[in-house]
Amino acid sequence: MQGDDSPYDGVQVGRNAGDATPGPRASVAIGFGSPASDSGVTRLDLNDILVKHPQATFLMRAAGSAMREAGIDGGDLLLIDRAVAPAHGHVVIAVVEHEFICRRLVQRPGELRLRAADPAVADIVPAPGEGLEIWGVVTRAIKSLPV
Numbered sequence: 001m002q003g004d005d006s007p008y009d010g011v012q013v014g015r016n017a018g019d020a021t022p023g024p025r026a027s028v029a030i031g032f033g034s035p036a037s038d039s040g041v042t043r044l045d046l047n048d049i050l051v052k053h054p055q056a057t058f059l060m061r062a063a064g065s066a067m068r069e070a071g072i073d074g075g076d077l078l079l080i081d082r083a084v085a086p087a088h089g090h091v092v093i094a095v096v097e098h099e100f101i102c103r104r105l106v107q108r109p110g111e112l113r114l115r116a117a118d119p120a121v122a123d124i125v126p127a128p129g130e131g132l133e134i135w136g137v138v139t140r141a142i143k144s145l146p147v
Contacts, residue, residue: 050140053083058136060093060100067091067102069117072141078102080136091138096124102138 051057062076086092088107093100103114114124126132
């Protein structure tokens with residue numbers, strides 16, 4: 001995985017380590033309560049909910065349909081955590097021929113490849129002696145809904 005001297009100038013998300021202690025967390029029921037009742041309603045901070053390593057978390061926008069079967073559509077916002085060690089089965093962002101690509105990591109003894117969720121898309125397999133640069137691990141996909 002690439003170090004902190006990355007040329008990527010993406011959007012970093014989360015709180016800085018020196019920020020104030022996060023406020024209380026709240027949960028929201030999927031349903032409709034009474035709008036007249038304010039009880040138990042607090043502000044939600046998505047940084048607290050979604051970001052585990054603020055100094056190492058970035059947002060990227062997905063393009064294409066190769067990962068659709070994994071729940072990632074073109075236009076989705078991806079939360080990438082560079083502090084998570086990539087492992088077999090993780091959805092990762094890799095650098096392939098100087099471009100970022102989103103694929104599932106297949107890493108077993110004697111096997112290393114990037115696999116699309118779409119079976120019609122060929123796996124990316126590094127040539128012998130060639131390394132595979134994993135830039136970060138995708139921890140969330142944030143979708144937009146039509147409004």
